[in-house]
Amino acid sequence: MAAYRRSARPRFILLLLVLTAITLVTVDTRANGGGLTGAIRGRAHDVFAPVQSATHSVLRPIGDFFTGAFHYGSLKRENSQLRDQLAQARGQALGASDAQRELKILSEQAHLDFVGNIPTVTAQVVDTTSSNFEVSIQINRGTGSGIAVNMPVVTGGGLVGRVAQVSSQRATVLLLTDPTFSVGVRLTTNGSVFVADGTGRGNPLNLELVDATTQIKTGDKLVTSGLNLEQYPKDIPVATVRSVKTAPGQLQQDVTIVPTADLSRLEYVRVLQWSPQS
Amino acid sequence: MSPAVLARLRLGGLLVLALVLQTTVVPDLRILGVCADLLLLCTVCAALVGGPELGGLVGFAAGLLADLFLTTTPLGLSALAFSVVGYAVGSVRRTVLQEGWLLAPATALVASTAGVIIFVLAGAMIGQSQLTRVGPVDIVKTALLVGVMNAVIAAPVCRVVGWAASASQGSPGSMGSALGSAFGSAFGGSLGSHRAGQAGSEISSTAARHSSRLASRPAHIRAGRGGGRGR
Numbered sequence: 001m002a003a004y005r006r007s008a009r010p011r012f013i014l015l016l017l018v019l020t021a022i023t024l025v026t027v028d029t030r031a032n033g034g035g036l037t038g039a040i041r042g043r044a045h046d047v048f049a050p051v052q053s054a055t056h057s058v059l060r061p062i063g064d065f066f067t068g069a070f071h072y073g074s075l076k077r078e079n080s081q082l083r084d085q086l087a088q089a090r091g092q093a094l095g096a097s098d099a100q101r102e103l104k105i106l107s108e109q110a111h112l113d114f115v116g117n118i119p120t121v122t123a124q125v126v127d128t129t130s131s132n133f134e135v136s137i138q139i140n141r142g143t144g145s146g147i148a149v150n151m152p153v154v155t156g157g158g159l160v161g162r163v164a165q166v167s168s169q170r171a172t173v174l175l176l177t178d179p180t181f182s183v184g185v186r187l188t189t190n191g192s193v194f195v196a197d198g199t200g201r202g203n204p205l206n207l208e209l210v211d212a213t214t215q216i217k218t219g220d221k222l223v224t225s226g227l228n229l230e231q232y233p234k235d236i237p238v239a240t241v242r243s244v245k246t247a248p249g250q251l252q253q254d255v256t257i258v259p260t261a262d263l264s265r266l267e268y269v270r271v272l273q274w275s276p277q278s
Numbered sequence: 279m280s281p282a283v284l285a286r287l288r289l290g291g292l293l294v295l296a297l298v299l300q301t302t303v304v305p306d307l308r309i310l311g312v313c314a315d316l317l318l319l320c321t322v323c324a325a326l327v328g329g330p331e332l333g334g335l336v337g338f339a340a341g342l343l344a345d346l347f348l349t350t351t352p353l354g355l356s357a358l359a360f361s362v363v364g365y366a367v368g369s370v371r372r373t374v375l376q377e378g379w380l381l382a383p384a385t386a387l388v389a390s391t392a393g394v395i396i397f398v399l400a401g402a403m404i405g406q407s408q409l410t411r412v413g414p415v416d417i418v419k420t421a422l423l424v425g426v427m428n429a430v431i432a433a434p435v436c437r438v439v440g441w442a443a444s445a446s447q448g449s450p451g452s453m454g455s456a457l458g459s460a461f462g463s464a465f466g467g468s469l470g471s472h473r474a475g476q477a478g479s480e481i482s483s484t485a486a487r488h489s490s491r492l493a494s495r496p497a498h499i500r501a502g503r504g505g506g507r508g509r
Contacts, residue, residue, distance in 0.1 A: 010330035010365065017338045017361040024342075024354030025404060037353045044346040048298065056302040063306025070309070128305045132312050132420050133398070133409055134350045164349045172349050179408035180350050200412045201311045 042167035045138075049169050052127060053140075118233060120270040121145050123171070135178040135201045136161075137266060142169045150231055152272045157261030158237030159183065159224060160269055173269065176238070176259050177201060184225040185238050190215060193225045196239060196257060202264070204242050207255035214253065216244055222257060229276050237261075288442040289324070289336065296320050297343045312420050314427035315390060316435070317344045317356075321364045322389045323432070323439035326382065330368030332443065337364030351406055359397040363389055379433075386432035391425035 028037040068075065123139035141147055143166055151163045153173045161181065164174040174181055181198035185207070195208045210216060220241040226234025239257035246253045296316040304313050317340040325333025341357030348356070367389045398417050401409040410417065 010334065010368070013331055014334045014361065014365040017334050018358060021338065021341070021354040021358035021361065024357065025352045028352035028354060029404065041346050041353065048301070048347075051298055052302050055298050059303045060306075063303060066307050127302055129347075129349070130300045130305055130313070130344070131348050131351075132315070132394070132424060134348065136349050174349060178350065179411040200416065203412075 045167040045170045119273045121147055122270050124268055125266045135175045137173050139171050139173055142167050142171050144168050146273055147171050147271050152232045152274060153269050154236055155261045155269050160261050175263050184227055184230045185222040186225040188221045188223055204256040204258050205239060207257055210253045210255050212246055212251055212253055233274050285443060292442045293320060293340050293343055301347050312423040315424050318360060318390050318393045319386055319428045319435050320439060321360045322367050322386050323436040325364045325367035326371050326385060327440045327443050329372060330365045333364030333368035334361045337361035351401055355401055359393055359400055362396060363393040382432040382436040383429040387425045387429035390428040391421045394421035394424050
């Protein structure tokens with residue numbers, strides 16, 4: 001009898017835990033990110049925010065050292081490239097200042113800048129995700145700054161992602177490359193519209209439903225399509241075509257695209273206070 | 279403050295510390311896009327130190343904390359995967375594994391890899407298809423990298439978890455047993471105090487074995503007595 005009890009109790013507890021976990025999963029899946037479980041997550045983010053900030057500011061050198069040690073070669077190469085670019089840019093800046101003034105006036109008149117007159121919130125990236133299966137970042141602005149779920153997030157380079165979760169001081173931004181992410185895009189060369197899907201950290205995005213007759217080649221630019229009820233405003237740069245493959249006899253082309261924004265080194269991002277209705 | 283409460287507080291504090299590190303510094307230390315999983319590692323270590331019951335409970339708590347900072351997967355999925363891992367490691371530890379310096383790293387390697395795969399499979403079963411979209415090769419690669427990275431830091435983490443779960447003064451047995459009965463009364467009240475105490479002494483025996491590194495027989499005897507006192 002004693003032996004039976006010894007093995008039965010942990011098993012009973014495991015059963016209890018598993019059932020509790022499944023209940024939680026069910027409740028959260030039904031609430032779809034909102035509801036009680038969503039509120040608990042938001043509260044946890046707010047509670048931990050100050051501790052995380054402090055920890056990160058104290059321990060950031062460790063991460064920097066690690067990055068430096070593992071990417072020494074590429075950093076060195078990049079440094080020399082940047083020096084070269086800086087020298088060129090200095091030369092060009094002298095000649096460009098007048099043209100720049102003109103351009104500024106023009107773009108102000110015509111709203112050529114892709115953000116246009118949508119109000120934005122600038123936020124600092126405080127943490128990247130702790131998970132190995134999702135690609136997201138945390139930013140230091142939340143509902144207090146007027147951020148809401150599903151708002152598009154951009155940098156100067158183009159679309160970065162969308163707000164997936166928001167608490168009063170923090171928001172989680174799901175990046176383009178996350179496997180759950182998809183965005184309607186338009187080819188700037190001929191206006192064809194496709195859907196781009198994320199495929200995981202560091203991987204290029206897939207372009208869906210590109211039929212074999214579509215004219216598309218490496219280097220073509222893609223912007224958000226802004227079709228009816230699309231989650232993103234029109235004409236935000238999204239990606240550049242990296243590769244196009246057509247297998248013989250296939251009806252569709254295999255197209256991969258890379259984001260124009262550098263997603264691996266985000267420091268500041270802009271959240272567009274935009275929703276499909278506005 | 280009673281020793282049971284102290285041990286629980288220490289374990290809770292340790293998990294919160296692991297969570298803070300996991301959400302701040304650890305993601306900066308990615309190799310091939312993969313970072314270690316401290317909360318999973320804490321679960322494995324707790325199971326090694328305290329057996330299946332403590333492993334399951336710590337796994338549930340650690341998984342729930344991890345879930346709070348995930349976005350695309352539902353709350354409770356990591357809790358599910360980690361409590362299963364904790365229980366399994368705890369059970370195997372009792373019957374199969376041998377004491378030695380390799381125990382913690384080897385167990386962390388295998389259990390962490392398995393934990394990640396269980397997480398993905400459980401997710402796929404409840405319709406989180408994005409977890410499997412990267413393909414089986416990438417999933418196994420990610421799981422193995424997590425396993426290796428956790429194995430590298432397993433030994434010190436296990437020592438810390440062992441300290442948190444056992445006594446800082448007095449015999450380790452009484453503390454572990456008290457912890458067991460405390461968890462028992464919190465989660466399995468219907469079982470009655472007698473069984474809770476018995477299971478508590480069972481946990482304490484592994485705790486004592488791990489921390490004292492003495493021959494197992496005296497540790498068991500001491501733990502048994504400790505169980506009586508703890509109740």
